[in-house]
Amino acid sequence: MAAPNYGYEKRQKELAKKKKKEEKLREKANRKLSPSSDGLTPGDPETNVASLENDPPTVPTLPTKDS
Template sequence: MATPNYGYEKRQRELAKKQKKEEKLRAKAERKIPPSSPGLAPGDPETDVASLEHDAPTVPETPTKDG
């Protein structure tokens, strides 16, 4: 008679627990994201956070007293 493979069973339980945790985190993240405005696309530079982080800020040049 074959002996039970407890290591395999434990690994399967760990994988199931990890998958359930990831699904909960994904669902939580989806709830946090506010619904986007109908006129703005996800890749729009005005709304895309990634593009805002990489673009240099636009600051108007202030005249100095030297010139």
């Protein structure tokens, strides 16, 4: 009976792991390039950085003796 080739099995596992990692990175890059409809879109006020830059910062008011 032939002895198991553990080196070959290990190499196959490493290749599968590398392929899976590359696929995940590719999918992540695709999500960055084309935002999905269920997430925030670039036109939303929450994601509009320009509107945040133009709005004055809100400063909490401290209670005074008059009020």
